[in-house]
Amino acid sequence: MVMIGVAFLAFYALVGLFLVYAERKVCAFMQCRVGPNRVGPYGIIQTVADLTKLLMKELIYIKNADKFLFNVAPFIVIIASFLAIAAIPFAKGLHAIDFNIGVLYVMAVSSMGVIGVLLAGWSSNNKYSLIGAMRSGAQIVSYELSVGLSLITIVILAGSMQFSTIVEMQRDVWFLFKGHIPAFIAFVVFLIASTAETNRGPFDLAEAESELAAGFHTEYSGIKFAFFFLAEYMNMFIVASIAATVFLGGWMPLHVPGLEGFNHFMDFIPPFLWYIGKTAFVIFMMMWFKWTFPRLRIDQLLTLEWKYLLPINLFNILLMAFIVLMGWHL
Amino acid sequence: MSMKNFINYISGIFKGVWSLLQGMKVTGSYFFRPWKIVTQQYPENRKKLEMFDRFKGDLMMPHDENNQHQCTGCGICEMNCPNGTIEVITRMEESAEGKKKKVLDKYVYRMGMCTFCGLCVKTCPSDAIKFTNTFEHAVFDRSKLTKILNNEGSTLKKGAE
Numbered sequence: 096m097v098m099i100g101v102a103f104l105a106f107y108a109l110v111g112l113f114l115v116y117a118e119r120k121v122c123a124f125m126q127c128r129v130g131p132n133r134v135g136p137y138g139i140i141q142t143v144a145d146l147t148k149l150l151m152k153e154l155i156y157i158k159n160a161d162k163f164l165f166n167v168a169p170f171i172v173i174i175a176s177f178l179a180i181a182a183i184p185f186a187k188g189l190h191a192i193d194f195n196i197g198v199l200y201v202m203a204v205s206s207m208g209v210i211g212v213l214l215a216g217w218s219s220n221n222k223y224s225l226i227g228a229m230r231s232g233a234q235i236v237s238y239e240l241s242v243g244l245s246l247i248t249i250v251i252l253a254g255s256m257q258f259s260t261i262v263e264m265q266r267d268v269w270f271l272f273k274g275h276i277p278a279f280i281a282f283v284v285f286l287i288a289s290t291a292e293t294n295r296g297p298f299d300l301a302e303a304e305s306e307l308a309a310g311f312h313t314e315y316s317g318i319k320f321a322f323f324f325l326a327e328y329m330n331m332f333i334v335a336s337i338a339a340t341v342f343l344g345g346w347m348p349l350h351v352p353g354l355e356g357f358n359h360f361m362d363f364i365p366p367f368l369w370y371i372g373k374t375a376f377v378i379f380m381m382m383w384f385k386w387t388f389p390r391l392r393i394d395q396l397l398t399l400e401w402k403y404l405l406p407i408n409l410f411n412i413l414l415m416a417f418i419v420l421m422g423w424h425l
Numbered sequence: 426m427s428m429k430n431f432i433n434y435i436s437g438i439f440k441g442v443w444s445l446l447q448g449m450k451v452t453g454s455y456f457f458r459p460w461k462i463v464t465q466q467y468p469e470n471r472k473k474l475e476m477f478d479r480f481k482g483d484l485m486m487p488h489d490e491n492n493q494h495q496c497t498g499c500g501i502c503e504m505n506c507p508n509g510t511i512e513v514i515t516r517m518e519e520s521a522e523g524k525k526k527k528v529l530d531k532y533v534y535r536m537g538m539c540t541f542c543g544l545c546v547k548t549c550p551s552d553a554i555k556f557t558n559t560f561e562h563a564v565f566d567r568s569k570l571t572k573i574l575n576n577e578g579s580t581l582k583k584g585a586e
Contacts, residue, residue, distance in 0.1 A: 128464050344506070
């Protein structure tokens, strides 16, 4: 058990560091820039240098802050993402906990992070932090609905909430193709809503620099700030993993029914690589969103959820249920 | 909700998605074409770095092969300079016919005070000064930033007035 914990810690730190680097490179290429290229070849050690700097920075003590909650908040955020990562199947059997309600569990613990964000904003005793935290709360409460409903669409198709079963059922066809139209709509809705749930651009209202300084983590410095930063990237990784597992078959190779030779060839690629590749694809999509679209206003954000995504999603669930009932899926 | 509103709602969704996709097409096309990167990686490409024509690097006064420049010493550049960077020092010279004439003695340019606005070049009536493309101006002694732009013993080109 301790070994698994240590492995997850190392994995968490490595993936976090790599994602920050990847984000900076992707963003640079999309803006016709080079990105970090001084520390190490192609700048790959840049984020290690950044982390070292953050570790050595002073932890500034805020005089009128609620000291206990102020210190606890970053841990709640990071623990929530640790809890979520435990349920993700990396390959066959490479799975820390395989609940029979895995989807529900991930939904539940991933939304716990908002408690940390709210506490951080509240305990900082700073109006910008508080406004940022409140926005984050409103945003996550709204978009949690869409994330949940789009996952339910696939749960209807799969008939199970256990991640291992969901992956196993995609042996022949991935759910994205099996459920065709409703599954594709659910995938798009999931991408949008989960981008909002991880507080990433174009939905990064909780830390809108131009209006709120840095939002809920304005008063944090050093390693506590690094925790928030790391948790944001890890949440992106978790959300991408769930999208890959539920819609794109997780670690299951790409199989086309009828093409025996092709299927056999695809089996030679290790499952872990399939999982990483799919996750990287979804992460790239989210980075693409962030560096393309302008940020939404808070009212536009809530309009998008309540007037567009939610009705589309409810209709989509009906459509999926109808298709499953009629057996019209692949 | 009336029928018209409903159609507007549905078409609004498709229009929105379409415009978002167009934005993604632009950034995506840049991402997959890394050779389009415009960043100049300066110290590495120093040997083959080419600056563009309109770059304002260093003020200079072109001289032709007879060591002649086109500056009449009118001082318009000095008057136009917002920082007092330029000082045009003239002297009176007597020609063979006994006519007195003002000629350029020293054209002092203090780069340390220059903001490279280019007003001097723009207002010069005889195009006597121009900007070059050089930009590595760092020196160890401040006095080296003060330059005399006209060459030793240079004269005014015929017909430049």
